Amino acid sequence: TVVVPDPADRATIEEEHALELRTRDRERKLLKKIEQSIARIDAGDYGYCDETGEAIGVGRLIARPTATLSLEAQQRRELKQKMFGD
Template sequence: MDQKDIEYFRDMLNAMMQDILKKGEETLEDMTDTVEVYADPADRATAESDRAFTLRLRDRERKLIKKIKSAMDRIDDGVFGECVECGDEISVARLKARPVTTLCIKCKSKQEEDERTRN
């Protein structure tokens, strides 16, 4: 992978991180600033369900932050784009689809097949 690709992925990962952090701040502001009183219990239930869904999304994003940081560390260490399983290069197309991935498509497919056979 050339330096141009590395910089592309560094920028992509930074943008993903900034987007997640911005959404987290917006959610925090929305949940602390909003004091709503609901006359209808169904409205309250809907609002609570929406809040719970938003919090689940933010939790998934929190986990994604760890993966983004790990991918950025791999860039710094010069091993970004290498499969941790077999050592082969992960395709640029796969990295564009999922820049935090650590497995090439062949190893990921094998991992998923192994999981299916175990369950």
């Protein structure tokens, strides 16, 4: 016979499974960004903003090595998303 956990246990198991899936998705996205950063290093484009072409800045790259936008360009993008949605 199969033992079916009570509803509270089942909810806990489902929540743990959902958390694991979110973690895996986050890790998969980070790995993709790391691979893209390595490709940018190989191409000589690493450290330059995708929108402006200007240097991103060492402080930002230390904080977020996969950054593709300068801080100012990222702030503009976030403001546009906030104003107009995705």
